[in-house]
Amino acid sequence: MDRDSVAVSGVGAVSPAGLGVHALWRAIEDRRVLTGPVTRYDLSGYPTQQAAEVPPGAVAALDSLVPPHESLAARYLAAATLEALGDAGLPAHRRRGRLGLFVGTVMGTRPLLDRAIGRGPLGVAERAWARPDELLAAVRKVVTVDGPAVLLAPGCSAGNEAIAAGAAAVASGEVDVAVCGGADELSLEVFAFFTSMRALAADAIRPFDAGRRGTMPGEGAAVLVLERAGRVTARGRAPLAHVLATASAADAHNLTQPHPDGAGLIATIQTCLDRAGVEPDDVDWVCAHGTGTPANDAVEARAVAKALGGRRRPVLSSVKGQLGHAEGGAAALEAVIGVRALAHDLVPGNVTLVDPDPECAGVDLVEPAGRRGPVRRVLSQAYGFGGAVCTVLLGKGTPDAR
Amino acid sequence: MPQETSATRLRELAADVFDVPAEEITDGAAFYEDLGVDSLQKVDFVVRMERQLGLKLTDDEAAGMRDLGGAIAVLRSRGLSVGP
Amino acid sequence: MPASVAVRGAGLRLSEVEDLAALARRLSDAPAPAAVRRFAAPDTVLAPVERGVYGPVEPRLPARAGSRGLRSVPHESLLALASAADTPTRPEARTPDDTTAVVWASSTAGLPEYATVCAEASTLDPGFVAPALGPASAYNGPAATVSIRLGLAGPNLTLTGGATAGISAIAEAMRLIATGDASAALVGASATVTRWSLTAAHDHLTPAEGAACLALEPSAGPGIQLRECQRTDLVHATARVIQAAARPETRPDGLVISTLDAGLVDALASGQPFPVWHVERSLGDLGAAGGFLAVVGAAALCAAATSPTKILALAVEPCGSTASLEVSSS
Numbered sequence: 001m002d003r004d005s006v007a008v009s010g011v012g013a014v015s016p017a018g019l020g021v022h023a024l025w026r027a028i029e030d031r032r033v034l035t036g037p038v039t040r041y042d043l044s045g046y047p048t049q050q051a052a053e054v055p056p057g058a059v060a061a062l063d064s065l066v067p068p069h070e071s072l073a074a075r076y077l078a079a080a081t082l083e084a085l086g087d088a089g090l091p092a093h094r095r096r097g098r099l100g101l102f103v104g105t106v107m108g109t110r111p112l113l114d115r116a117i118g119r120g121p122l123g124v125a126e127r128a129w130a131r132p133d134e135l136l137a138a139v140r141k142v143v144t145v146d147g148p149a150v151l152l153a154p155g156c157s158a159g160n161e162a163i164a165a166g167a168a169a170v171a172s173g174e175v176d177v178a179v180c181g182g183a184d185e186l187s188l189e190v191f192a193f194f195t196s197m198r199a200l201a202a203d204a205i206r207p208f209d210a211g212r213r214g215t216m217p218g219e220g221a222a223v224l225v226l227e228r229a230g231r232v233t234a235r236g237r238a239p240l241a242h243v244l245a246t247a248s249a250a251d252a253h254n255l256t257q258p259h260p261d262g263a264g265l266i267a268t269i270q271t272c273l274d275r276a277g278v279e280p281d282d283v284d285w286v287c288a289h290g291t292g293t294p295a296n297d298a299v300e301a302r303a304v305a306k307a308l309g310g311r312r313r314p315v316l317s318s319v320k321g322q323l324g325h326a327e328g329g330a331a332a333l334e335a336v337i338g339v340r341a342l343a344h345d346l347v348p349g350n351v352t353l354v355d356p357d358p359e360c361a362g363v364d365l366v367e368p369a370g371r372r373g374p375v376r377r378v379l380s381q382a383y384g385f386g387g388a389v390c391t392v393l394l395g396k397g398t399p400d401a402r
Numbered sequence: 403m404p405q406e407t408s409a410t411r412l413r414e415l416a417a418d419v420f421d422v423p424a425e426e427i428t429d430g431a432a433f434y435e436d437l438g439v440d441s442l443q444k445v446d447f448v449v450r451m452e453r454q455l456g457l458k459l460t461d462d463e464a465a466g467m468r469d470l471g472g473a474i475a476v477l478r479s480r481g482l483s484v485g486p
Numbered sequence: 487m488p489a490s491v492a493v494r495g496a497g498l499r500l501s502e503v504e505d506l507a508a509l510a511r512r513l514s515d516a517p518a519p520a521a522v523r524r525f526a527a528p529d530t531v532l533a534p535v536e537r538g539v540y541g542p543v544e545p546r547l548p549a550r551a552g553s554r555g556l557r558s559v560p561h562e563s564l565l566a567l568a569s570a571a572d573t574p575t576r577p578e579a580r581t582p583d584d585t586t587a588v589v590w591a592s593s594t595a596g597l598p599e600y601a602t603v604c605a606e607a608s609t610l611d612p613g614f615v616a617p618a619l620g621p622a623s624a625y626n627g628p629a630a631t632v633s634i635r636l637g638l639a640g641p642n643l644t645l646t647g648g649a650t651a652g653i654s655a656i657a658e659a660m661r662l663i664a665t666g667d668a669s670a671a672l673v674g675a676s677a678t679v680t681r682w683s684l685t686a687a688h689d690h691l692t693p694a695e696g697a698a699c700l701a702l703e704p705s706a707g708p709g710i711q712l713r714e715c716q717r718t719d720l721v722h723a724t725a726r727v728i729q730a731a732a733r734p735e736t737r738p739d740g741l742v743i744s745t746l747d748a749g750l751v752d753a754l755a756s757g758q759p760f761p762v763w764h765v766e767r768s769l770g771d772l773g774a775a776g777g778f779l780a781v782v783g784a785a786a787l788c789a790a791a792t793s794p795t796k797i798l799a800l801a802v803e804p805c806g807s808t809a810s811l812e813v814s815s816s
Contacts, residue, residue, distance in 0.1 A: 046612040100717070106624050108646065110600045122530040122601075122608040130686035132593055132625070132646040132774075133803065140805055148717030149807045150654050151647040153625035161643060168661045174717070189600055192607040193620030196449050197442075198461050248667045249585070250642035252633050255621050256442045264639070271667070295441070385621045386630030388642040419618075421557045446558075446618040453614050 003230030006167045007239030007397065010088025010225035011336045012080035012181075016052040016218060016323055019061055020083060024222075024333070025340045028319065031351045031368060033204060035216050035324050041114070041188045046195055048202045051186055052218035052324030069138040070128050071109040076221035076329070077183040078138035084223040085143065089237055090177060093144040097176025097231070100147030101136060102166035104158025104182035105328035106384075107190065108135045108151070114188035135183065147175040156289075156384025157248075158182050159331030160392050163224060164246035170226050181223035182332035190217050190327070199293055205325075207290035207318035207350060208297045208365050210357040215291045218324025222332035224339065239397035241339040244278070244377065247271035251387035258296055258383070262303025265381060268391035269307035276393050278377060280310030283393075285347045286363070287334045287380040290318020291325055298359040300381075305362025308379075317366035321352035331382035331390070338378035338394045347371040407455060408485040409474060415454070416470060419447040429471035436469075455482065490713035491660055491702045493785055494670075495574030499565045500696035500769065501540040506786040513742070513763040513783050520692045520770070527681035529605040537687075539679045540694035540770040548572055551635055558618045559631055562595050562678040565697035566628030567635055570672050573699040579670065585640035587668035590629035591655040591675040593646060593773025598680045599623040628676050628697075640668040645774065649744040649801035650717065651675075652777025653809035656702070657715040663704050674699035675778035677771075687771065688746055694770025698782045710785050714812040723800060723808035724754070730798065731758055738798045738812070739791070742784045744776035745802040763787075777801030777809060784813035791815065 013020060016034035017027035027034060035052045043049040059072065066078040082092065090096045112129035116122050128134040136149055148169065152161045159182030166178030194200050194217065201214040232239050247268040251259035259265075273280065286304055290297055301316070308314040319337055326333055341347060349370035356365050376396055383389040409429075417424040420439050433439040433447075448464045451473070457480065467473040474484050496506055502518060503509050512518070520538030527534075545564035547553070551571040556564065570588070579586045600623035606615045621627075626644040633642040641662050645651040652675045659671035676697035677683075687693045702712070716726060730736045737759065743751050744765040755762035765776045765783060772779060777799075784797040796814040 043612075098718070105646075107600070108625070110597070110623075113601060113604050117604050117608045120608065122605040124527075124530055124532050124685070127685055130597060130683060133648045133805070136647070137805075145807065146719045146722070148654060148657070148809070149647070149650065149805075150658070150717075151645060151651065152643065153646045154629065154642060154644045155624060155626045165658060165661065168665065172661075188607065189603045189623060190620070192612065192615045193603060193617060193623070195613050196615045196617040197445055197620065198464060248587075248641035248643070248662060250588070250633050250639060252637055252639045252642070254440055255630055255634065257440060385624065386626040386642060386644075387633060388626070388629075388644075390641075418557070421555050442617060442621065446616060449614060449617055453610070458611075458613060 003228065005229045006170050006226055006243040007229040007232050008224050008241040008243065008339055009227050009232045009237065009239060010084040011240060011339055012083030012087060013220065013222040013333060013336050014054055014076040014079050015220040015333055016054055018055055018058040019079060021336055027322065028337055028348045031349065033322050033351060035205065040186060048200045051191065051216050053186055054219055067138050067141045070112050071134060073183045073185040073221065074109065074135050074138040076185065077103060077181065078142055080181060080221040080223040081139050081143055081179055084225045088225040089235055090225065092142055098147045099145055099177040099179060100166065100169050100175035101139065101145050101149045102162040102178055102180045103136060104152045104162040104332065105135055106153060106156060106158060106184050107187050107327065108132045108153065111185050111187040117188055154388040155386040156327055156330060157382040157388045157390040158328040159335065160382045160390035161248065163243065163335060163392050164248060164390055166226050167243045167246055170228060176227060176231065178226040179223055180226055181221060182328045183221035184219055184326055184328040186217055186219040201292060204352045205292035205321045206352045206354065207288065207292045207321050208301060208357055208360045209353050210355045212292045212294060212297060215293050216324045218326035220326045220329045220333055222329060222336045224335055241342050241397045242395040244393040244395045245272040245275035246392050248390045250389060253387055256385050258299045260299065262299050264389035265303045265383060266307040268381065268389050269379065272379065272391050272393040280308040281312055283308060283377050283379045284315060284375045285341055285378045286314050286316040287338050287378055288316050288318040289381050289383060290320050292320060298357060301360035301363045313362065313364040315347060315366060316363040317348055317350045319348055321350060331380065334380050335392060338380050341375050341378055342394060342396045345373060345375050347375060406483040412473060413470060415450060416447055419443055419450060427470055430469055432469050490711045491663060492705050492707060493710040493712065494701040494703050496782060497569040497572030497699040499543050499545065499569045500698065501543050501694060506789050509783055510786040510790040513768045517767055525681040525684055529609050532681055535684060537684060538692055540692055541679055543696050560599055560622050560627055562592065562676050563627040563631040566590060566674055566676045567631050569697040569699040570632040570636060570674055573672060573701045575672065575701045576670060580637050585669045586638045587640035587659060587662045587671040588629045588633040588638055589643045589655045589659040589671055589673045591645045591651040591774040591778055592625060592628055592677060594678050594683045595625050595627050595676065596623045597682050601682045632672060647774060648803040649774060649777035650803055650807050650809040651774035653781060653799065653801045653811055654717060655778060656712060656781060656811060657717065659702055660715065671702045672699055673702055675775035677773050677775045691746060691766050692770035694772050696772060698779055700782060708816050710788050710813065710815050712811055712813055717809045720802060720806045720808055723810055726810060727754060739795045740787060740797045741800060742780040742797060743800045743802065744780040746804060750802060781811055781813060788813055788815035
């Protein structure tokens, strides 16, 4: 193992499974579907009323962990950051080298405005919805940031872009510790927009299923602490995983529709393999973007099949059937699940898959039960409205297993 | 709540949403294939039509509106009077 | 990050600032009077307000940006597109295999669209919210619009936050060039003033709207170079300025600061042997775009100078985060 390689030394998460990575991974292992009726907003009158919420009990439990802030996303992020730094064995303040924050989001603090939606003119209470940097305010109260504080909002690739930016900052020596992640809270604005788009599933999100009808919003935050591997082992700890490569591109095609050939996605996958010096068959799990919309999944499956054409079909599943689409939090949550999959040698299944779409036959869709077996490398891709694509390749933390 | 409209009004709405001259929007000009409209513009057209007319279309009805003639047919099947 | 990148060209859409020469003058002149405008937010409880602002700024789209399909594009994305389309780029930037990146910074992009969807959701039946507003209500409208309209297939990244985001956008573009993800980059920043943005406006500054864009290339050589990006806290940033000023061989010829805090500018300027310019005093409050304009302003001052010049651009946020970059001409 190269001591200069970029290692994941800690992870943290707030998700529809509750607080902590343990709860998240248990939900994945137990194949729990965490979408259900929305309780935070009054959605009476809406044709579908389901999403994946951080449970009210977990939201209440944040009070004992992080400072108050109007923005739930800001508090999710602070809680996930504290967990990840603790997991890495790093203090939140001083004596741990220069620390930078790289955070992805789609809507940031804007959902504060949603709470003013009622019957009649929009009430407007809080002000933090107009100040994007407020998303980092709660983290700053509990963690000393003496390096970059970067808020990335490129669309739903945000979490992966944050990992890419943080990994580069670690590799170049700009920071010793990169806190990388993504956060978003449930947005009624997004829900209203998806309702108009007729893009919401009524019962479940079924990525790659012939009967998929759409997606559902989710929420949460996830954080990965990145450091040079040598720093982690010098503390007497073992890296949880390695960031083997990242790659960014864009489709330059259409604001809301994926490129019909997935050109940007294919380019980022191939670049990741080239940079890491691995073959398509070396990828044991493709953690798909898999939103469950008719437009996305077939394009994605074809692009992955093309980019990872090896002796076997690429092994692919999406966790969005369980977690919903957490937007800016999605790719970061998926990266944390990827880190756990590497550690536990479990490929999560397509839990809600009933009838695999023949158009997705180019990939090996993981059955709902998931698969036990060596997981040496995980490829996780993310993209969204606006055409930005970012893909991350993760490898095992232990040198003998790489 | 207006329960009648006209092909001319619908054509003007489509021209505005799609950003194409009204004369290109013939009854049979397919939104996607002939007019180069994307799915967001198409849904935007449907929702603005629903707002103007104060009615909710089903997903299947919305999906069936592939051209102006198709849109008019769906509205007539819902009992609306659509003049020239 | 590469040691340095070269600036190939710039495009500006700022209130009463036509080009780099005018920007250099504006930074040194007394602040211009602000035109009072009325801002309203229909279907909300927000009362209309009148406020002196720098703007409005008309997009004046060049032919390169095309004309069809722009009717529903938000004003801020149009300003971004206009400034980007006006920025000279390499001839190969529009060929299919080129990977010119678009990296954009904004504090305000999508805010009026997000708020309008909320107002519609408050007053209309479910399902009647205008779908076209949805994708435009995130922060990435400007970068997406520039990337799609100019046909640039390289990475497309958006940063938000305060003034440091404007300089971080350049740092991330330099990173994408260094890793090979991008062959070159269009980096820009923008801001718009609406009734919504005014709820978070600072009383002592003039809100401003506008956009600016720089074309960055990996090649070294003559012309304006950007190097030595540092992102740190105020203590380290202040030390950088003091240490650089202490020795003739490292001393910059000037400092351009983007900050909401005029007192900080005075403190950093006191006793320095070089001039200090304050972006917000001259151009108003542009949020994240203020940090970017510190770099563009430094480039403008370098371009206006008759001999090789080195100017430090610095962005400081109220929380203490800073970003700085050295801009020089040979």
